[in-house]
Amino acid sequence: MDILKCTAVELGRKIKDKELTAVEATQAVLDRIDSVENTVHAYVTVDREGALKKAAEIQKKIDDGELTGPLAGVPVAIKDNMCTEGMLTTCSSKILYNFVPTFTAEAVKNLEAAGAVIIGKTNMDEFAMGSTTETSAYGVTRNPWNPEHVPGGSSGGSCAAVAAGECFYALGSDTGGSIRQPSSFCGVTGIKPTYGTVSRYGLIAYGSSLDQIGPVAKDVTDCATILEIIASHDLKDSTSVERETNFTDALVDDVKGMRIGIPRDYLGEGLDPEVKEAILAAAKVLEAKGAVVEEFDLSLVEYAIPAYYVIASAEASSNLSRFDGVKYGYRSEEYEGLHNMYKKSRSEGFGPEVKRRIMLGSFVLSSGYYDAYYLKALRTKALIKKAFDDAFAKYDVILGPASPYTAPKLGESLSDPIQMYLGDIYTISVNLAGLPGMTVPCGMDSKGLPIGLQLIGDCFKENNIIRAGYAFEQSREMMMPDMKGVE
Amino acid sequence: MANIISDETIEYVGILAKLELSAEEKEAAKSDMGRMLDYIDKLNELDTSGVEPMSHVFPVHNVFREDVVTNGDDRENMLANAPEERDGQYQVPKTVE
Numbered sequence: 001m002d003i004l005k006c007t008a009v010e011l012g013r014k015i016k017d018k019e020l021t022a023v024e025a026t027q028a029v030l031d032r033i034d035s036v037e038n039t040v041h042a043y044v045t046v047d048r049e050g051a052l053k054k055a056a057e058i059q060k061k062i063d064d065g066e067l068t069g070p071l072a073g074v075p076v077a078i079k080d081n082m083c084t085e086g087m088l089t090t091c092s093s094k095i096l097y098n099f100v101p102t103f104t105a106e107a108v109k110n111l112e113a114a115g116a117v118i119i120g121k122t123n124m125d126e127f128a129m130g131s132t133t134e135t136s137a138y139g140v141t142r143n144p145w146n147p148e149h150v151p152g153g154s155s156g157g158s159c160a161a162v163a164a165g166e167c168f169y170a171l172g173s174d175t176g177g178s179i180r181q182p183s184s185f186c187g188v189t190g191i192k193p194t195y196g197t198v199s200r201y202g203l204i205a206y207g208s209s210l211d212q213i214g215p216v217a218k219d220v221t222d223c224a225t226i227l228e229i230i231a232s233h234d235l236k237d238s239t240s241v242e243r244e245t246n247f248t249d250a251l252v253d254d255v256k257g258m259r260i261g262i263p264r265d266y267l268g269e270g271l272d273p274e275v276k277e278a279i280l281a282a283a284k285v286l287e288a289k290g291a292v293v294e295e296f297d298l299s300l301v302e303y304a305i306p307a308y309y310v311i312a313s314a315e316a317s318s319n320l321s322r323f324d325g326v327k328y329g330y331r332s333e334e335y336e337g338l339h340n341m342y343k344k345s346r347s348e349g350f351g352p353e354v355k356r357r358i359m360l361g362s363f364v365l366s367s368g369y370y371d372a373y374y375l376k377a378l379r380t381k382a383l384i385k386k387a388f389d390d391a392f393a394k395y396d397v398i399l400g401p402a403s404p405y406t407a408p409k410l411g412e413s414l415s416d417p418i419q420m421y422l423g424d425i426y427t428i429s430v431n432l433a434g435l436p437g438m439t440v441p442c443g444m445d446s447k448g449l450p451i452g453l454q455l456i457g458d459c460f461k462e463n464n465i466i467r468a469g470y471a472f473e474q475s476r477e478m479m480m481p482d483m484k485g486v487e
Numbered sequence: 488m489a490n491i492i493s494d495e496t497i498e499y500v501g502i503l504a505k506l507e508l509s510a511e512e513k514e515a516a517k518s519d520m521g522r523m524l525d526y527i528d529k530l531n532e533l534d535t536s537g538v539e540p541m542s543h544v545f546p547v548h549n550v551f552r553e554d555v556v557t558n559g560d561d562r563e564n565m566l567a568n569a570p571e572e573r574d575g576q577y578q579v580p581k582t583v584e
Contacts (some may be wrong), residue, residue, distance in 0.1 A: 100577055102564035195544060209543065238550040239543075285522055317504060324505070326577050328568035338582045343507040356508055362503040363496075363520065364527075376530050378540030383533065385544060417519065425491040434544030459544070 003028055003478060004165035008074045008222045009340045011168050015062060015073040022073030025168070026055040026117050027073045029484030032165050033119075036483060041141050042151075042161035046120035051075065055117045060114065070225050072115030076169035079158050079446060080121040081128055082108055082213065083202040087118070091204050092136035093126045095323050095330045095349030096098065105202025106237070107213045107230040108170060110247075114229045119167050122157030126351045127320065128155050128178055129204045131420050132413045133137060135353045140410060143185060144481045145449055149407040158216045159186035160373040162413045163481060168358035169217040169226055173203060174437075175210045176308055177402070177427025183216055183439040184402035184452025186478045189469070191223045194459050196241035198227075199234035205319040207312035208239075218478060220440060220469040224248045227462070243460055250463035255471045256290035258464070261395035263298035266426055272405045278443035278451040279401050285475045286399070296394070300387050303380050305421055310364050310377035311432070316354075317361025319323065342444045356417065362396040385433045392458035399455055400426055402439040406449035430449035436462045440469045441479050450479060490524035492517040 003025065012019055030048055037043065055075070061067040078084060081091045090096045104112070112118070125135040133141040133156025141156045143149040144164035144219065152158040155172030159182035162170050172179040174192035175395035183190030191214045198213040205211060215226035224247040233242040262283060267276055287293045325331035325345030332344035350358070364373035391398060403423055413420045430437040435456055442453035453472065455465040497520075500563050508516060562575055571578040 055496070099568055102567050175499075195566075235552065239547065241545070300533075303530060303533060306529050309523065310530075312526055321505070325570060326579055327565070329570070331570035335580065338580045339505075340507075341580055342505045346505055347507045350506075352512075352515075355504075355512075356516070358504045358506065359497075359500050359516055360520060360523055363500050363524075366500070366503060373524075373527065375540045376535060377527075378542055379535035379538040380530055380533060382538050382541035383535065385541060418522060432544075 004032055006168070007218045008169040008223050009070055012072060012074050015476060021364045022055040022059040022117060023052060023130050025073060026051050026075050026119070029119055029167055036164050036166065039048055039142060039147050040144055040160050040164050040166065041139055042122055042157045042164060042166050043120045044090055044092060044123050044138050044157070047087055047118065050087070051117055051119050058115045058117060067115040069114045069229070071229065073117060075117045075119045077119050077122045077158060077161045077170040078108055079124055079155050079170070079172050081124060081173055081204045082171060083204070084108055084118065084121065085120040087121065089121060090138065091127050092124045092138055093350065093354070095346070096328070097330055099328050103202060106199035106232065106234045108202065110144070110230045110232055111171070114428045121156070122161055122170060123156055125154035125353070127204070127354050128154040128173060128175055129316070129353050131177070131181060131359055131423055132408070133157060133182070134410065134414055135351055137351055142410070143407050144483055145187060145407070146447070149409055150185065150413065152185035152407060153217065154178040156182045159183050159188050159190065162186070162188045162218065164483065165480070169215060169222055171230070172216045173213050173215055173343045174315050174431065175207045175312060176431050177215045177424045179216060180402045180427050180437055180439040180452070180454055181424065185407035185450065187441045187450030188480070189219055189223050189438070189440050190214060190215055191227055191438045191462070192430065192436065193227060193231065193462060194436045196239050197231045197243065199232060199237040199240045201234055201236040207315040208319060209315060210312060219252055220466060220473050223438070224251055224466050246376055247462055247466055250466040251470050252467060253471050253474050255286055255468055258291040258397065258468060259395045260286060260291050260293045260397045260399050260468065261296045261391060262293065262399050263301065264295050265298050266400035270404050270422070270425070271401060272445070274445040275401050275405060275451050277292055279399070279453055282442040282453045282472055285472055289471055291468070296391065298387055298391055299456060300384050301425065301429065304384055304432060305425060307377040307380040307384065308428045308432060309360070309421060310373050311381065313361035314365050314374050315359040315361070317358045317365065320354070320358055336383065381432045384429050388429070388433045388435060396461070396464045397455050397457055399453065402426060402452035402454040405445065406445045406451060434459055436465060438469050440472060442472070444479070488521045488525055489528065490521045506578045
């Protein structure tokens with residue numbers, strides 16, 4: 001069997017059973033990178049030597065019985081907005097072109113303690129602002145299912161790397177759908193956990209009240225296993241929460257009596273008919289397994305995107321003020337005085353989409369507009385949260401598409417930002433309400449591109465969506481692109 | 488476009504955002520921001536009177552800890568990525584004459 005087809009948990013078991021070593025698994029991934037990375041470009045940085053060295057160290061600890069966890073020795077890719085000590089961390093931005101952190105993000109530390117082998121850092125939309133991975137300062141990532149198409153974003157590199165077999169699993173981050181939408185486009189599984197579940201320490205902030213780190217992998221079992229490892233209560237992140245993290249307990253093929261609601265608002269105008277058909281077919285599978293499925297009106301769906309862009313841009317304008325050419329990153333070559341240095345460094349270092357959001361954020365926070373825009377958006381957020389609270393009084397899981405369409409072609413999205421933002425309609429409200437959401441592949445369209453099913457749970461109820469996702473997954477074969485003509 | 492962004496507004500936002508935009512970028516920013524605000528104005532359809540602004544989804548407020556030092560001297564690490572440094576400090580252009 002081609003080991004690259006193994007899930008992360010399967011590979012971990014093979015390493016434990018001495019069928020192969022962590023070094024062999026790492027080498028297999030590096031060979032795969034050699035053959036497909038020219039086309040896919042999932043990575044900003046690949047640390048070949050570091051990964052092989054680490055794999056050997058970890059193998060020794062496995063042999064000595066020091067590392068016994070399910071993912072010991074399994075190669076992973078990390079989105080390039082998480083700090084990794086000694087390894088370039090760019091956020092896919094020119095402004096961090098030379099930033100080598102002196103500390104490691106807490107989620108990555110948790111993985112390292114579990115014996116992960118870090119292969120490198122994955123490409124993304126600059127500062128996670130975008131839905132296609134085309135706003136990266138280091139070139140576009142291509143969809144492994146069809147290189148003419150985008151992988152989605154902003155965690156496009158992480159999702160493409162998993163789909164293409166360039167790692168066994170990856171970490172992504174999700175502020176408005178940045179794990180779930182590219183997972184859908186790339187035919188992989190990804191979870192955005194309840195806000196506060198995974199520490200944001202060392203995650204370069206975009207919209208702090210919305211950002212969460214989460215797993216991207218080949219199946220639900222992998223995602224639950226990874227999430228169990230990265231979730232932790234961390235005093236270094238004051239929004240981190242203490243909670244149950246027994247996610248793998250939910251890996252049972254049983255949805256009898258589970259109440260599943262499909263928002264009618266998620267099936268209306270703008271939804272590709274092929275995506276709709278696949279989503280409803282997935283609901284039928286769960287219904288046949290004993291779930292009680294019905295449609296309902298969630299309401300307020302169309303207000304989530306405008307509220308999100310106010311809140312996320314406002315937080316971004318504040319968070320990104322730290323990039324000023326003083327403490328790290330890019331400093332302009334020519335300037336006159338301190339203020340001009342700030343301005344020039346930022347103007348030369350940030351790309352157009354990042355500047356657009358910083359400008360909008362600065363505007364909505366400025367005096368005279370703060371109440372009309374920022375507070376209005378926070379009030380809308382409260383109403384959206386209430387709508388979900390009402391829904392979860394009736395349902396255990398909300399089911400719908402992750403995206404209205406499958407992966408668009410490269411170059412088709414950036415010319416009309418608002419149109420691109422509208423593509424986040426099914427994912428964005430989940431971040432506003434702090435809820436957990438998961439994408440599970442559920443079919444292919446007639447162009448041969450993957451379709452993703454989104455399952456949304458109430459706060460801290462990851463186990464409901466994991467159980468539903470796992471049960472659904474038992475009904476289908478794992479999908480991997482053949483990548484003929486790419487290697 | 489209902490929201491017309493003036494040159495003065497873009498100038499002012501550029502100061503707040505610490506961004507220096509070229510003439511071309513300014514024109515693009517004016518039209519982009521106008522379109523975004525038109526779209527965001529959709530929120531005005533919603534009656535939010537009496538609704539408290541929600542900054543945090545959970546009832547988490549300030550998180551306090553004992554006032555004890557937990558970190559050591561980290562100067563070398565903090566300066567490791569500085570574009571310019573001198574005598575163990577960040578170096579910036581002269582700010583006071």
